[in-house]
Amino acid sequence: MNASWPATQWTLICRAGAMHPAERSEALGRLVAMYLEPIQATLARILTGRGVPAARARQWAEELAANFVADRWLQGDMLGRLDRGGPARFKTFLYKCLADFAVDALRAAARERAALRTSAERAARGTR
Secondary structure (H helix, E strand, C coil), rough: CCCCCCCCCHHHHHCCCCCCCCHHHHHHHHHHHHHHHHHHHHHHHHHHHHHHHHHHHHHHHHHHHHHHHHHHCCCCHHHHHCCCCCCHHHHHHHHHEEEEHHHHHHHHHHHHHHHHHHHHHHHHHHCC
């Protein structure tokens, strides 16, 4: 999973942020096809850099990439709020969004592990 970033196509990005449903849908489909692999690769690198074992990071990155695209691109308005600032700026913005998304996922996983640990400790003591 070592995909490179595609050239920034501002026209396509602007269409993906458009309000017209047909225009938005077609553009989003093309963006997802272009960016999904680089998003997965970037998330895997971020997770590995945060101590997640490489095999688990790659697997988790696939899941997180799908969630990121669904939450931020398809259901959210991330692309509609972008300023056209040039190719480097879009990729920098996207990387920052991905890093924040990965950190949020890591924190949520840590909270879930802590809650399970607390529940298991209470069960072992026979308390609620």
